[in-house]
Each structure stands twice: as structure tokens, then as C-alpha cells.
Amino acid sequence: MEQKVLKKDQIVKLYNDLVKDYNFYAPIKEKRNIIFGKITNPEDIVLNYYNSKVPPKEILFPQTDILFEYKINGKEIEIEEPKKLDEKNIIFGIRPCDAHSFILLMNFFSQGEFKDEIIMNRRENTTLIGIGCNTPKSTCFCTSIEGNPFQKEDMDIFLVDLQDKYLVEGISDKGKKLIKRLSWLTDATNADIEMAQELGKKAEEAIVTKIDLKNIDKILDPNFDHQIWKEVSEICIGCGTCSFLCPTCTCFDVIDENVPNENRGRRVRIWDTCQSCLYTLHTSGHNPRNSCIERVRNRILHKFCYYPENYGMLGCVGCGRCVQLCPANNDLRAIIEKINKIEQKKEEKVTV
Amino acid sequence: MLTTVKDIISENKVNDIKTLELVFKNEEDYKSFQYIPGQFAEISLIGKGECPIGIASSPTEVGSIMFTIKKMGTVTSGFHNCEVGDTVGLRGPCGNGWPIEEMKGKNIVVIGGGFAFSTLRSLIIYILDDKHRKDYKNITVVYGNRDSGEVLYQPDLEDWKKRDDINVILTIDREEEGWTDKVGFVAPVVKEVAPSPENAIAVVCGPPIMIKTTIAVLEELKFKDEQILNSLEMRMKCGIGKCGRCNIGNKFVCVDGPVFSLAELKEMPSEY
Amino acid sequence: MVIEDQNKDIEQLIRDLARKLLKEKEVDVILGYTKGTIPLTSLPIVIDKVEDVDKLIWNNLCYINLAKYLVPRIPTLMNEEGQKLKVGIVSKGCIGRALIHLSVEHQIDLENIKIIGIPCNGIINRKKIEDEIGEREIFEISVSGDNIIIKGEDLEQTLPFNEYLNDLCKTCQVKSPPSIENICVGECLENPVIEDDFSDMTEFDSKTPEEKWEYIKNLLDTCTRCYACREVCPMCYCNLCFVDQNQPVWFGKTTAYSDIFTFHLIRAMHMAGRCVGCGACSSVCPMGIDLNLINRSLEKIAKERFNFTSGIDPEALPPMMAFDMEDDQEFMMEED
Numbered sequence: 001m002e003q004k005v006l007k008k009d010q011i012v013k014l015y016n017d018l019v020k021d022y023n024f025y026a027p028i029k030e031k032r033n034i035i036f037g038k039i040t041n042p043e044d045i046v047l048n049y050y051n052s053k054v055p056p057k058e059i060l061f062p063q064t065d066i067l068f069e070y071k072i073n074g075k076e077i078e079i080e081e082p083k084k085l086d087e088k089n090i091i092f093g094i095r096p097c098d099a100h101s102f103i104l105l106m107n108f109f110s111q112g113e114f115k116d117e118i119i120m121n122r123r124e125n126t127t128l129i130g131i132g133c134n135t136p137k138s139t140c141f142c143t144s145i146e147g148n149p150f151q152k153e154d155m156d157i158f159l160v161d162l163q164d165k166y167l168v169e170g171i172s173d174k175g176k177k178l179i180k181r182l183s184w185l186t187d188a189t190n191a192d193i194e195m196a197q198e199l200g201k202k203a204e205e206a207i208v209t210k211i212d213l214k215n216i217d218k219i220l221d222p223n224f225d226h227q228i229w230k231e232v233s234e235i236c237i238g239c240g241t242c243s244f245l246c247p248t249c250t251c252f253d254v255i256d257e258n259v260p261n262e263n264r265g266r267r268v269r270i271w272d273t274c275q276s277c278l279y280t281l282h283t284s285g286h287n288p289r290n291s292c293i294e295r296v297r298n299r300i301l302h303k304f305c306y307y308p309e310n311y312g313m314l315g316c317v318g319c320g321r322c323v324q325l326c327p328a329n330n331d332l333r334a335i336i337e338k339i340n341k342i343e344q345k346k347e348e349k350v351t352v
Numbered sequence: 353m354l355t356t357v358k359d360i361i362s363e364n365k366v367n368d369i370k371t372l373e374l375v376f377k378n379e380e381d382y383k384s385f386q387y388i389p390g391q392f393a394e395i396s397l398i399g400k401g402e403c404p405i406g407i408a409s410s411p412t413e414v415g416s417i418m419f420t421i422k423k424m425g426t427v428t429s430g431f432h433n434c435e436v437g438d439t440v441g442l443r444g445p446c447g448n449g450w451p452i453e454e455m456k457g458k459n460i461v462v463i464g465g466g467f468a469f470s471t472l473r474s475l476i477i478y479i480l481d482d483k484h485r486k487d488y489k490n491i492t493v494v495y496g497n498r499d500s501g502e503v504l505y506q507p508d509l510e511d512w513k514k515r516d517d518i519n520v521i522l523t524i525d526r527e528e529e530g531w532t533d534k535v536g537f538v539a540p541v542v543k544e545v546a547p548s549p550e551n552a553i554a555v556v557c558g559p560p561i562m563i564k565t566t567i568a569v570l571e572e573l574k575f576k577d578e579q580i581l582n583s584l585e586m587r588m589k590c591g592i593g594k595c596g597r598c599n600i601g602n603k604f605v606c607v608d609g610p611v612f613s614l615a616e617l618k619e620m621p622s623e624y
Numbered sequence: 625m626v627i628e629d630q631n632k633d634i635e636q637l638i639r640d641l642a643r644k645l646l647k648e649k650e651v652d653v654i655l656g657y658t659k660g661t662i663p664l665t666s667l668p669i670v671i672d673k674v675e676d677v678d679k680l681i682w683n684n685l686c687y688i689n690l691a692k693y694l695v696p697r698i699p700t701l702m703n704e705e706g707q708k709l710k711v712g713i714v715s716k717g718c719i720g721r722a723l724i725h726l727s728v729e730h731q732i733d734l735e736n737i738k739i740i741g742i743p744c745n746g747i748i749n750r751k752k753i754e755d756e757i758g759e760r761e762i763f764e765i766s767v768s769g770d771n772i773i774i775k776g777e778d779l780e781q782t783l784p785f786n787e788y789l790n791d792l793c794k795t796c797q798v799k800s801p802p803s804i805e806n807i808c809v810g811e812c813l814e815n816p817v818i819e820d821d822f823s824d825m826t827e828f829d830s831k832t833p834e835e836k837w838e839y840i841k842n843l844l845d846t847c848t849r850c851y852a853c854r855e856v857c858p859m860c861y862c863n864l865c866f867v868d869q870n871q872p873v874w875f876g877k878t879t880a881y882s883d884i885f886t887f888h889l890i891r892a893m894h895m896a897g898r899c900v901g902c903g904a905c906s907s908v909c910p911m912g913i914d915l916n917l918i919n920r921s922l923e924k925i926a927k928e929r930f931n932f933t934s935g936i937d938p939e940a941l942p943p944m945m946a947f948d949m950e951d952d953q954e955f956m957m958e959e960d
Contacts, residue, residue, distance in 0.1 A: 032846075053910065053911065070398045072399055075356075075435075075438050077439040111593075112593055114593060224601075237852070239856070240849075240852075253595065255877060256398065256402075265398075268878060270879075272596070276851075282586070282587050283587075284585075288586070306602035327688070327852045329666065333661070425870060
């Protein structure tokens with residue numbers, strides 16, 4: 001039998017089997033939020049969750065990432081490269097949208113002449129054991145981005161929640177190999193498989209947010225100077241919530257941090273956001289994106305125009321985090337709706 | 353890569369622009385650092401940070417590389433406090449650089465303003481090198497500054513003026529005692545010099561307002577969009593197209609630029 | 625009167641006044657709230673047509689302090705010719721306080737503003753509701769009688785309204801904006817007198833310095849430094865925040881604990897005697913950090929040491945802007 005069954009009370013066993021060789025990340029509750037944490041006690045794993053507040057991208061691309069450490073001895077500098085990144089990770093419970101975001105992240109970080117080997121290395125050493133979303137939220141819109149709540153292609157192992165157990169399916173070779181290692185998993189019955197299919201159908205039907213993104217890049221491209229950007233940025237307060245909690249945002253800043261009163265320190269990269277006024281501020285004082293109008297435009301264009309132009313797919317996974325968490329409720333879905341209306345106006349003109 | 357400061361040259365009267373000459377600590381690093389004029393590098397002072405600076409030297413100047421740095425923020429101020437023998441980190445070369453191959457067989461018009469002249473110096477030194485001079489036709493240089501105290505690379509300019517295979521025109525914004533070259537902004541001087549667009553490439557580098565006015569003049573002179581090259585500035589961090597901030601549309605200035613033809617710029621959103 | 629009826633009345637008041645102001649060309653635009661796109665939110669809106677006035681709403685989720693949209697940090701509301709617009713702004717008490725304080729700090733010109741005063745009946749603490757409901761999706765939230773009714777799939781829960789208000793709203797004594805001549809319409813307060821015993825602070829104040837340190841440390845450690853608290857705060861209008869300065873760099877930008885802590889505490893110091901107690905920072909924090917306690921502390925200190933409450937008197941200089949030889953100095957000697 002290709003497909004296996006993991007009982008929910010066996011998750012402790014799964015953890016114990018794998019933790020020797022892997023950092024085991026899974027959803028946990030930290031204060032008010034679900035996040036993907038490195039598990040030290042399998043009892044901490046939360047199984048009843050929609051999705052994490054901070055996307056699991058932080059495992060590949062941590063908010064603070066040490067590039068190297070240095071020591072200064074007078075005129076001489078000693079550089080210490082970070083220790084080899086060969087630790088293996090498992091991300092248990094990653095949702096399909098976030099797993100898809102890893103594809104987008106790697107498209108970007110591994111593209112071009114200069115590759116981000118730190119992140120590529122982490123990705124290579126990471127195995128995704130994802131779980132389908134039986135009950136998507138009303139703000140989820142993965143189906144508008146050619147995904148679905150049971151999309152398994154981007155995972156290594158895909159689980160379906162069957163109440164007291166999970167249906168387990170190996171997707172990639174890496175995943176299949178891992179399942180072989182877990183020889184104690186029992187075979188799934190036909191009834192399990194049918195139930196999973198049924199749940200998949202239901203979940204897809206449960207996605208109520210449908211936004212039309214078919215032509216979005218083509219609409220956006222000629223409308224860089226459209227007045228819509230003033231309209232959709234009017235209430236933006238300019239914080240970084242949407243980008244910091246976005247699974248596909250990749251921007252960072254690089255700074256040197258010295259240890260006070262010691263001749264040593266580290267160069268780190270930290271998350272940055274295109275919504276910050278400093279992001280593009282030239283040393284001369286000139287700022288090509290001087291207000292919310294340009295910054296909101298850049299964010300939307302990056303996801304829905306530039307990324308598709310460069311990589312042939314949308315730069316959004318439809319997780320809905322920015323929709324849920326924007327302080328000013330500047331709803332991405334409403335912005336897309338307004339953008340789609342530009343096109344209609346244009347068509348009207350053409351037909352007249 | 354690590355380098356050592358070999359020499360420091362103060363370039364202007366107010367002493368806020370200095371040129372640092374760096375030599376590689378490791379011979380292998382030097383060999384692997386193959387660059388062309390117009391490229392930049394990320395240079396860093398460990399403990400202060402890193403910043404992207406255009407390479408002012410030409411690959412034909414063997415043994416070291418040069419950066420001209422204006423004192424502005426934390427990192428550049430750090431460079432200004434450097435002494436000979438200090439260690440400077442280096443990453444690069446970055447960016448596309450001037451298209452030296454495509455420029456072969458052409459008349460070259462170099463137009464620069466102020467402190468942005470560094471990569472133009474690199475280009476001119478490269479072309480004037482004995483090995484390359486025959487590959488290029490006439491060279492006209494228009495170089496403008498606020499006042500005579502701001503003119504960079506004075507020894508080089510002296511050399512060039514002595515040569516008969518390059519036409520150097522200097523200008524400053526306002527009259528000054530003892531100044532024998534031209535007076536006025538760059539754009540009107542270019543109009544006066546009126547270089548021919550015939551088989552020519554114009555290379556423009558300077559502050560945004562100078563670029564704008566000069567391009568207008570070049571268009572008047574019937575230069576085509578493909579014949580006008582610009583080097584853009586942007587806030588940058590990584591220099592390798594990953595940190596995000598230097599995008600104009602779907603292009604990154606640090607890897608797709610900094611050199612863009614006017615034809616390319618017109619295809620891009622005007623967000624720079 | 626029960627809360628839902630109060631809300632209806634307030635909403636009607638807003639719409640009537642907005643309609644009148646727009647019709648009589650007293651203002652160019654109305655800044656107010658409209659229905660949010662998801663439960664537990666409201667959406668700030670700028671209205672310039674009389675026929676859109678009915679989009680304006682009032683409910684207990686209007687947590688954004690609209691005064692923020694008038695400070696210079698955010699592009700000012702302008703017309704197409706680039707002239708500043710005359711704005712009618714829907715103002716609960718803390719928005720009125722913010723406007724007055726911003727005027728005292730010379731950040732806005734009240735002459736260009738019409739304050740549409742409304743008697744706020746409290747803002748619901750979104751985070752507390754989310755804690756209560758847990759990992760279940762809320763489809764609808766409403767207020768009925770003394771209760772908040774929450775509905776979702778297989779979910780219907782009733783929570784007592786008073787317990788689920790923002791802590792700052794529970795102690796608020798300035799429900800409507802303080803009245804300013806010729807600028808206020810609607811329900812505004814004449815010379816509000818603040819009598820506050822800060823009894824809600826007794827528990828925190830009785831802690832030892834070490835316990836306070838632990839408490840605040842624990843409070844802040846999930847911060848991602850998205851700066852939503854700063855960006856939503858009407859008093860955070862600096863063109864360049866101290867966090868963003870790089871010459872000199874005051875402290876690090878990482879999420880290391882010391883960096884987060886420094887940011888929040890220095891920001892708190894800048895808020896002393898300036899915070900208007902709107903609670904917007906806590907309402908919007910994506911990580912659910914509740915800054916209300918820090919804000920109450922600041923209010924208490926300003927009141928006890930300087931007998932000052934921000935945003936009440938358009939003529940009174942805030943303590944950090946004025947120096948007086950008689951000012952209490954004893955805090956310099958204190959251990960904590």
C-alpha cells in the first residue's frame with residue numbers, strides 16, 4: 001500500500017523517531033500566537049490550528065540571520081564564517097500555501113548569477129510534512145492562485161486529517177524514503193483514502209474568497225501611473241505587518257553589530273520591508289518611493305506583476321495573512337478587485 | 353575578500369571626497385577580481401558596515417583598485433577615518449558596467465557631473481590605455497562641477513589635456529578667478545560643444561537633474577535612445593539582486609544595471 | 625440605553641453631521657469609519673460625496689485613531705491642485721484628545737478641521753476575544769444588550785461587553801472630544817475634569833522592580849518590529865524615528881531581546897505626557913502585544929507628577945515641553 005496511517009497519539013513516537021536526526025519544527029502556541037517552533041517536548045505540538053501567524057519561511061530565512069562573525073585586532077581583521085549549515089530540519093504541519101511559498105522563495109533565492117547558498121542549503125536540508133486544510137478560513141484564497149487546500153505537490157509527505165488519525169502519502173523521493181524508515185506506520189484502508197478525497201473536495205468548496213488574478217499582471221503593467229494607487233494607499237499607515245508576516249516576502253537589510261566594549265561583532269541580515277521609508281532612501285536624501293502611494297504600489301506590483309514577469313507565476317500564495325492582520329484593514333482582496341475594474345473600464349473604451 | 357588600504361588621496365578642497373587605493377591581501381583574490389569600467393563593488397569596514405561604491409580605477413591599472421568616496425553616512429565616514437594599512441572588506445565586482453565591447457569602433461562622448469565621475473574615470477583610463485585606444489574613435493569628455501575645488505582626479509585631467517587623442521572640456525557652475533575653462537551647467541555646455549550623433553555613444557553620469565537636462569540636449573542633437581547610456585544610483589545593500597530595495601519595475605539596478613540605455617529606461621517605470 | 629441602540633444613535637449623529645458639513649461646504653472630506661471587510665475590524669474611509677455619507681458607521685470596533693491621518697508623517701489629504709483639504713473628522717474622545725495634543729505640539733492646524741464629536745461607548749478588545757474563541761473562525765460579531773455575541777460555524781458565544789473592552793476604555797473619562805470653539809460639532813465635552821485614582825495600576829505598581837522587569841520582558845518578547853504600534857500612533861509623527869536613525873545608530877535592529885526592549889521603552893519615554901490613551905497600538909499589534917499597561921503607567925506618571933492629562937486643554941503645555949523650577953525631582957533619587 002502506498003498510503004499509510006499515522007494515529008494522532010503516535011505523533012510523539014514520530015517525533016521521538018526523527019528528533020535524533022532532525023530539528024523538528026511544528027505548530028506551537030507561543031503567547032497568543034501559533035508559530036512554527038523547534039519542538040523539545042512533543043506535547044507542545046498544536047494540531048488544531050488554521051495556520052501559523054508568522055509563516056514558516058522564518059525557518060529558511062530567519063528574521064535575524066548571522067552572515068559571519070568578526071574580530072578586530074588593530075589593523076587586522078579575523079572573519080569567522082558561520083558553522084556549516086548541515087543541520088536537517090523537518091517542518092511538520094506546514095500548510096499547502098506555505099509549502100508553495102517555499103517554491104516561490106527558492107525561485108528567487110536560487111536565481112541568477114548570485115545564489116543565496118545559505119538559504120538554498122537550508123531548503124535542501126528541510127523536509128516538509130504538510131497537512132491539508134480541512135477547514136480553510138474565509139480569508140484564504142489559494143484556489144485563486146491555482147492552489148488548493150489539499151495541494152500536495154510542494155510537500156515531501158502529505159497528511160490528511162481524518163479526525164483521530166492522518167492519512168500519510170509520500171510525495172517526493174525524500175518523503176517516500178522517510179516513510180520507509182517509519183516502518184511502524186500502518187497501511188491505509190480504501191475507506192481512509194476515500195474519506196480523504198471527500199474531505200479534499202469539501203475543503204475546496206469551502207474556500208469562499210475568489211479573486212480574479214488571471215490577467216492581473218497584464219492589467220498592472222501599463223497602469224503604473226494610474227490614480228488607483230492613491231486610492232488604495234489612502235488608509236495605509238505604512239507599517240510592515242503585511243510584509244513581515246507574508247510567506248513570500250524576501251527583502252532584507254544587512255548591518256554590522258558590534259559587541260559593546262569588545263573588538264568583535266557580527267554581520268547580520270534582518271528582515272526589511274518595502275513599506276518602510278528608509279528602504280529606498282538614498283544617502284543624498286532623494287527617495288524614489290517617498291510616500292505610501294509608491295510603497296503600496298511596489299508591494300502589489302512586486303507580487304502580481306514583477307514576480308510573474310520574472311518567474312512565470314504569481315508572487316502570492318493566497319494565505320490571507322495580510323488580509324487578516326492589516327492594522328488599517330486595507331484588504332488585499334479589495335485592492336485586487338479595484339485593479340480588475342481598471343481593465344473593465346479599458347475594455348469599455350475599446351468597444352466604444 | 354580582504355584588502356589593505358595602500359594610499360588615501362583627498363580629492364577636493366572641502367576634503368569630503370577621498371579616493372582609497374586598495375591592494376588585495378591574497379593574490380588569488382586579486383586574480384579572481386576581474387572587472388570592467390562601470391561596475392561597482394561592495395566595500396566594507398568591518399564593524400561599521402558595507403556600501404556599494406563605483407570602481408574608480410581601470411582594470412588596466414594593475415596591482416590595485418580605487419574607490420572614490422564622499423563622506424555621507426556611517427560607513428563612508430568610517431572610510432574617511434581610514435589610515436594606510438587598515439583592512440577593508442570587498443565583494444564584487446557587481447553590476448553590468450559600461451558596454452566596452454559594443455562601444456568599440458565608435459566615437460565616445462563622456463558626460464559627467466560632480467562626484468559621479470568615478471566610473472567615467474575608469475572608462476576613460478581604460479580607453480586611453482595603449483592596448484585599447486585603437487579600438488575606439490574620438491573621445492570627447494564634458495565634466496562639470498559646482499566650483500573648481502570640487503574637480504576630481506586633477507592629475508589625470510592634466511594628463512588627458514596634454515594628449516591630442518582626447519578632447520576634455522571642464523566646466524564649473526559660476527565664474528571664478530583663475531578659471532580658464534568653461535563656465536555654466538553641463539547641459540548647455542554639451543549643447544555648445546554639440547558632439548555629433550554620427551556613430552557615437554554618449555555616456556552620462558551625474559546627479560538626477562543633470563542627467564535629465566543633458567538627455568534633453570542629447571535628444572535635441574539627434575542622439576537616439578540606444579546611443580545614450582546612464583549609470584543609475586539606488587539605495588543598495590546586497591549588490592547581488594537579493595535584498596530587494598533597488599528594483600525599478602522587475603529589474604534590479606545592482607544586477608541588471610547600474611548601466612541602462614535610455615531606450616531601456618523608457619521601458620521601465622520612472623521610479624528612480 | 626443598551627449599547628446597540630447607543631451605536632445606532634451615534635451612527636445617525638455621524639451621518640447627519642457629515643451630510644450637513646459636506647452639503648454646506650464646511651469641509652471637503654469626512655474622515656470616518658466604514659464596515660470592515662472581516663469581523664473584528666473597521667475600515668477608515670475618506671468620503672467626499674454627500675451620497676456616500678451612509679457608508680459611515682459606528683461600532684465598538686472603531687479602534688484606529690483617525691487623527692493619525694492628519695499628521696505630517698502621512699501624506700496630507702490634498703486636492704488635485706495640491707491644496708490641503710478641510711477635513712471633518714469623526715472623533716471619539718481619544719481622537720479629540722489626539723487632535724488637541726497635536727495642535728499643542730504645532731503639528732496640525734485645527735482651523736482646517738471640524739471635529740465631529742461622538743460619545744464613544746468603548747472599544748472591544750479584539751485580542752481578548754480572539755483568546756477566548758481560540759482556533760475557531762469568527763464570522764460575525766455584534767453587541768446586544770450587555771453582551772457581545774460571536775458567531776461562526778458551529779459557534780455561538782456570548783461574552784459580557786464590559787469585560788471585553790480595552791483596559792484603557794474601562795478607565796476612560798473622556799468619552800467625547802473636549803470642546804473647542806467653532807471647531808467642534810456634535811457631542812463634545814465642556815472643560816472635562818479628570819479624576820482618576822489609577823486603581824487599575826495598583827497591582828502592577830506593587831511589584832518589585834525585578835518583577836516589573838520580568839513582566840515587561842515577557843510582554844514584549846514576541847515583537848517582530850513591524851512598527852504597526854508606531855505607525856498607527858497619532859503621536860508618532862517624527863520624520864525619522866530614533867530607531868531608524870543610522871548616524872549615530874542608537875541600538876540594534878534585530879529581534880534580540882535587548883533591541884526589542886530598547887525600542888519599546890524609548891518609545892514609551894517619548895509617549896510620557898503625550899499618549900492619549902486610544903489603545904490603537906494594542907488593537908493593531910499583529911502579535912497581540914498589549915501595550916495598554918505601559919500607556920496607563922505613562923498617564924499615571926504624568927498625572928501624579930505634573931498634574932497633566934494630554935489632549936484636554938488646547939492651551940496647556942505638556943510637561944515634557946515645559947520646564948518649571950518647581951517640578952518634582954524626587955524620581956531621580958528613586959531606586960526603580
